[in-house]
Amino acid sequence: MDLHALRHSASHVMAQAVMELFPGTKLAIGPAIEDGFYYDFDMVHSLTPEDLVKIENRMAEIIKGDFKFSKREMPKQQAVEYFQSKGQDYKAELIGNIKDDNVSIYSQDTFEDLCAGPHVKTTKEIKAFKLLSIAGAYWRGDEKNKMLQRIYGIAFSSQKDLRKYLNLLEEAKKRDHRKLGRELDLYSIHEEAGPGLIFWHPKGACVRNVIETFWRTEHLRKGYELLYIPHVSKVDLWKTSGHWEYYRENMYPPIKIDDQEYIVKPMNCPGHILIYKSRLRSYREFPLRWAELGTVYRYERSGVLHGLMRVRGFTQDDAHIFCLPQQLESEIQSVIELALYMMKTFGFDYKMYLSTRPEKYTGTLDEWKMATDALENALKNLGLTYEVDPGEGVFYGPKIDIKMVDALKRQWQGPTIQVDFNNPRRFDINYIGSDGKEHPAVMIHRTVLGSMERFMGVLIEHFSGAFPTWLAPVQTRVINIDESQLDYSRQILAQLKENDIRCDSDFSDDKLGQKIRKAQMEQIPYMLIIGSREAEKSVVNVRHRRKKDFLLLSIDEYIKKIKTEINEKK
Secondary structure, eight states, X not given: OOHHHHHHHHHHHHHHHHHHHSTTOEEOOOOEETTEEEEEEEOSSOOOHHHHHHHHHHHHHHHHTTOBOEEEEEEHHHHHHHHHHTTOHHHHHHHTTOOSSEEEEEEETTEEEEOOOOOOSBGGGOOEEEEEEEEEEEGGGOTTSOEEEEEEEEEESSHHHHHHXXXXXXXXXXXXXXXXXXXXXOEEOOTTTOTTOOEEOHHHHHHXXXXXXXXXXXXXXXXXXXXXXXXXXXXXXXXXHTHHHHSGGGSOOOEEETTEEEEXXXXXXXXXXXXXXXXXXXXXXXXXXXXXXXXXXXXXXXXXXXXXXXXXXXXXXXXXXXEOGGGHHHHHHHHHHHHHHHHHHTTOEEEEEXXXXXXXXXXXXXXHHHHHHHHHHHHHHTTOOOEEETTOSBXXXXXXXXXXXXXXXXXXXEEEEEEESHHHHHTTOEEXXXXXXEEEOEEEEEEEEEEHHHHHHHHHHHTTTOOOTTTOSOOEEEEESSGGGHHHHHHHHHHHHHTTOOEEEEOSSSOHHHHHHHHHHTTOSEEEEEOHHHHHHTOEEEEETTOOOEEEEOHHHHHHHHHHHHHTTO
């Protein structure tokens, strides 16, 4: 069954139920989405969770009625007048954006709605559904417009699929990085500073530093050089790059400094280009691989901000490669291999997408074909399975998107590889060829993790906060049973620190059971329990956060064991 049509139909049934239960409600939009459906309502009544039960009950009655979904067409102006006469102003406004001369209207039972479809045949085909939550949503996503009430729901063709999805939702709630971020003391967001801006606490900063150190090491091994660029630059730079024309709605307004307008950077690429242009380049230098963990700032509407996943200030694991046209495919292939190595190391499955030319683009069709062919050939050369994502390229070129698949089989945006013929032309990025003449360089934009903030959010949810030992902010906690073991316990702690093992201690007066539970709640991989027997025999009692059994080892044996685990990225 077509789940999109099923869920779209369920949104219409939900709208009918709301209209009947709350007369005078005005309808905005109600699409099917990837994870279900929603509908936005303008209504006097403030919806509550109890209302969702009432709406569900009425939906069940409508579905049982086995009403047919019928379509009819109407001229645009007539449709505007028709919906205005019914007090449905939002629908009348939407019609103004439709290019066709006629619009379609779908109806079931007593309900009708402006809609392009598709739908199932009758309401009875909606076998399993559930209303999930209530949220606020600005009309057309604009904070200047009225706040509407949104109801989210889900629908499946069977109760079994619905139960499976609801169980997944419950597991996702337990893994929510916003909840775990607070519980594990990883990061915070402060209203005093502004939404979408992340403050990393010591433990979160520790995990991030481990990731970034690994990232730098691997890039240096692969022939990259590291850069650092300023966070602001003159607005003219962004006019040259095309961002001012194509990307301005995502950029912050200019700030004036000494009668010059400056922009906080939404991208790192123009800065890297300026370094390239600091002197004349020869073909013998290519490929140039320049990488930076560069922090950027982009305007996101407050309604879409979401913990670490959608923020206004974030750090990209960015890199730009300048190469010869004949080096393009091999460089793309090397980037793919590095990205997949990263995914494997962090324990992610992945799915690959080739994103092609969007409606709004710059450059020639020949350039777009050359770039798209290079990306596709690299995928084929590596024998990788991929899907084409039509129209999802960026304005300056096509790209490969690698989506991380987490423990719950959800997909998240991760590595991306983009070919760019636009900036080399706009910035006059040339090199001296073997013929002694100037030629335009080819430029590749790429990330192999994506945004560090989003990557950390995905990582937290993927591991449910229980980071593998090599990533854990505290890898070992030393726990004594009573005061008589304090001296020996402190010796153990010192030896761990001397061997660069991230460790702390719990030498409090709490009972042993309480200390163990606390360490487990904090998701610390290993506890070293030390009582009188351990102190006498100069050993440690090793307990894993997930296991109840203990293992007696000398401290040297334990250090060797955990170092092996860390070195093997386990």
